[in-house]
Amino acid sequence: MHVPDGFLDARTLAATAGLAAVGLGLALREVRRNLPPRRVPLIGLAAAFVFAAQMLNFPVAAGTSGHLIGAALAAVLLGPAAAIVAMTAVLLLQSLMFADGGITALGANVLNLAVIAPLAAYGVYRAVRSIAGTGQQATLLATGFAAWCSTMAAALACAVQLAASGVVEWGTVLAAMGSVHMVIGLGEAVITMLIVAVVLRARPELVTSAVPAMQPTHRRTVAYGTALVIGLMVLVAPFASSLPDGLEHVAERFGFASLASASQPAPLPDYSLVPLADSSPWLATVLAGALGALVAFAVAWFVARALAAPVHPTARH
Amino acid sequence: MLRDRFLSPYQHGSSAVHRWPAGAKLLAAVGCVFLVVLLPRSAWWAYAAIAAGLVAVSLAARADLRGMLVRLLLLEPFVIGIALLALLKPGGVPLFLSMLTKSTLCLATMILLTATTRFSDLLAVLWRIRVPALLVTTLALMHRYLFVLVEEMERMQRARRSRTFVAGRTSAWRNSAQVAGQLFVRTSERAERVYLAMCARGWKA
Numbered sequence: 033m034h035v036p037d038g039f040l041d042a043r044t045l046a047a048t049a050g051l052a053a054v055g056l057g058l059a060l061r062e063v064r065r066n067l068p069p070r071r072v073p074l075i076g077l078a079a080a081f082v083f084a085a086q087m088l089n090f091p092v093a094a095g096t097s098g099h100l101i102g103a104a105l106a107a108v109l110l111g112p113a114a115a116i117v118a119m120t121a122v123l124l125l126q127s128l129m130f131a132d133g134g135i136t137a138l139g140a141n142v143l144n145l146a147v148i149a150p151l152a153a154y155g156v157y158r159a160v161r162s163i164a165g166t167g168q169q170a171t172l173l174a175t176g177f178a179a180w181c182s183t184m185a186a187a188l189a190c191a192v193q194l195a196a197s198g199v200v201e202w203g204t205v206l207a208a209m210g211s212v213h214m215v216i217g218l219g220e221a222v223i224t225m226l227i228v229a230v231v232l233r234a235r236p237e238l239v240t241s242a243v244p245a246m247q248p249t250h251r252r253t254v255a256y257g258t259a260l261v262i263g264l265m266v267l268v269a270p271f272a273s274s275l276p277d278g279l280e281h282v283a284e285r286f287g288f289a290s291l292a293s294a295s296q297p298a299p300l301p302d303y304s305l306v307p308l309a310d311s312s313p314w315l316a317t318v319l320a321g322a323l324g325a326l327v328a329f330a331v332a333w334f335v336a337r338a339l340a341a342p343v344h345p346t347a348r349h
Numbered sequence: 350m351l352r353d354r355f356l357s358p359y360q361h362g363s364s365a366v367h368r369w370p371a372g373a374k375l376l377a378a379v380g381c382v383f384l385v386v387l388l389p390r391s392a393w394w395a396y397a398a399i400a401a402g403l404v405a406v407s408l409a410a411r412a413d414l415r416g417m418l419v420r421l422l423l424l425e426p427f428v429i430g431i432a433l434l435a436l437l438k439p440g441g442v443p444l445f446l447s448m449l450t451k452s453t454l455c456l457a458t459m460i461l462l463t464a465t466t467r468f469s470d471l472l473a474v475l476w477r478i479r480v481p482a483l484l485v486t487t488l489a490l491m492h493r494y495l496f497v498l499v500e501e502m503e504r505m506q507r508a509r510r511s512r513t514f515v516a517g518r519t520s521a522w523r524n525s526a527q528v529a530g531q532l533f534v535r536t537s538e539r540a541e542r543v544y545l546a547m548c549a550r551g552w553k554a
Contacts, residue, residue: 036428037386038451045386060481072483073547074540076490077498081536083491084498088525091518100529109533121487125495129358129468131424131459134452135382199444200434208434223526230530238537 033101033190033213034126034141037134041197048193049139055147059116067114075114079121082106090223098219103149103186104157104179105224109231109239112154119146140193144186153182168232169340171239172225176332179224180217181325187213214324221332229339356496358420358463366410371470372477378462382455390447396454403457410465417460421453428452468492494539502532 040048063075082102089097102122106115123141126132133141160174191209195202232239366374381399388395407414432448435441472492476485505528513524 034427036424036431036452037382037455038448039431042387056484057481060483064483070541070544072486073490073543074537076487077494077536077540077543078533079487079491080494080498081533083495084502084532085529087499088502088529089521090525091521117484117487121484121491124484124488125468125491127459128471129463129492131420131456131463132427134386134455135379135459136386136455194431194434199438199448201438204437205434222522223529226522226526227529227533230527231533234530234534235537238534 033145033186034123034133035137035144035190035193037136039134039197039199040137040140040193041199044193044197045136045139048143052139052143052147055151056116056120056142059113059120059147062113063117067111071114075110075118076121078106078110078114079118079125082118082122083125085227090219092219098216098223100223100227101145101149101183101186101220103145104153104175104182104220105227107150107153107182108157108175108178108224108228112150115150115154116146119150122146140190144189144193148189149182149186152185153178156181167340168236169336171232172229172336172339173332175228176221176225176335177329179221180328180332183213183217183220184210184324187216210321214328218328218331221328222335225332225335225339356499358460359467360413360416360464362411362465364410364465366406366412366465369465371466372474374462374466375471375474378458381458385451385454385458388451390444393450396450399454400457403454403461407461410461412461412464417457417464420460421456424456425453428456490543494543497539498532498536501535502528505531 063072082100082105085100085105086102088099090099091097103115103119106118109115110118120142123133123138123146127135127138127141155178157174157178160177161170164170164173187209188206191205194200194209195205228239385396385399407417428449432445432452435445435448438444469489469492472485472489475488476482506524509524509528513520
């Protein structure tokens with residue numbers, strides 16, 4: 033999902049760099065103020081850990097294999113602010129040392145994978161845990177669903193940036209990125225849950241110590257994150273409505289062209305259900321998204337149940 | 350072996366390019382990348398000139414051209430993957446070609462930079478230009494322990510492989526997750542020791 037150089041236009045580059053700088057700045061301030069100094073070296077080592085863990089292969093089918101993205105894992109194990117700093121370090125090192133991810137697109141990549149993804153993961157993780165409880169199974173369920181949501185959030189943000197740059201059409205890129213990452217997100221969810229389950233079994237306090245010590249300031253971080261995402265939408269909307277293709281075409285066809293002024297939010301992804309798509313594409317898109325989320329939640333629930341099942345003493349080796 | 354080579358892009362050398370100050374090289378590389386990105390899509394002569402410049406600098410650095418090419422080809426699939434989406438747009442072929450050229454030139458620039466400049470020197474530049482200290486510390490620790498953790502991970506995988514004879518897909522997932530989970534536990538224990546060692550040497554947050 034790393035955007036290389038040469039794909040995004042100057043407007044998008046500037047907007048994403050600004051938003052990424054704000055997000056990273058707030059996270060750095062949060063870490064400096066509220067993280068005990070004891071945990072500061074862990075951020076650097078955890079960044080190296082995420083990089084190493086991304087090198088592990090998870091075979092899928094026919095010789096292909098997937099790998100971890102790690103934003104949700106970092107958010108669950110480190111908390112949101114430290115996760116943002118660690119993921120930013122990962123992306124900086126990847127682009128500066130391995131030319132993986134562009135230099136001009138660094139702002140966009142940091143925004144998608146190091147700001148939006150951990151914040152989305154953390155928000156969902158907190159929300160699910162506040163409803164489902166803080167037991168092992170609930171923690172794993174929250175982790176899995178958070179990983180799926182963060183993958184989707186990052187992918188859609190990336191799609192919005194590519195489309196706003198005018199290099200691909202809105203419908204194409206949102207449909208492609210949305211549908212592909214619905215599946216990739218499931219893989220990310222299962223991998224993240226498996227890893228967190230191992231940590232929970234070996235050193236449960238490593239998972240819990242990153243989480244229940246949530247001061248009201250962390251709630252502020254989440255609020256900043258939400259504001260950031262809304263800011264992104266608002267910033268992108270004028271670009272979207274000024275595009276000659278895609279969105280305007282859709283707008284004219286469905287007769288809400290008059291609404292497509294500055295406050296028009298970015299469209300929802302177009303991974304629509306086929307029969308419904310012709311009559312009511314918006315409804316179909318919403319339904320497809322909800323269905324995907326439901327499937328992800330169900331998968332997370334089943335895996336969490338299987339992983340949290342008490343192991344019989346003799347069955348362990 | 351391939352992994353070792355991939356993890357250390359820096360090629361030792363004593364050419365003039367290697368001896369240029371890291372700050373100047375970073376500035377030149379970033380400037381070149383921005384120039385390529387901001388050039389009009391059909392500025393083919395400018396692209397050719399920049400490519401010629403990159404080749405000239407590589408030759409002056411007596412860099413391992415084959416290694417750099419392999420690195421470029423390994424990164425190219427990601428570029429092509431995104432660029433292909435542009436082909437679906439009506440009249441997308443020139444757009445596709447120009448994006449591919451731009452991205453490839455930028456990749457080549459960064460590969461050349463990392464082949465001739467140590468990452469620790471780049472970190473020193475980031476420190477000097479006042480990138481927030483916490484971020485530079487994090488980057489420095491990450492770079493320092495990256496190789497330690499990757500080696501630790503490989504030892505764990507080797508130990509697992511020497512004890513496991515059947516490798517189905519499910520067990521492969523479980524094993525990789527086991528390695529990653531254990532690696533995180535060991536990483537956080539190591540971070541505690543690193544913190545104590547840093548404090549013993551007078552480090553202040």
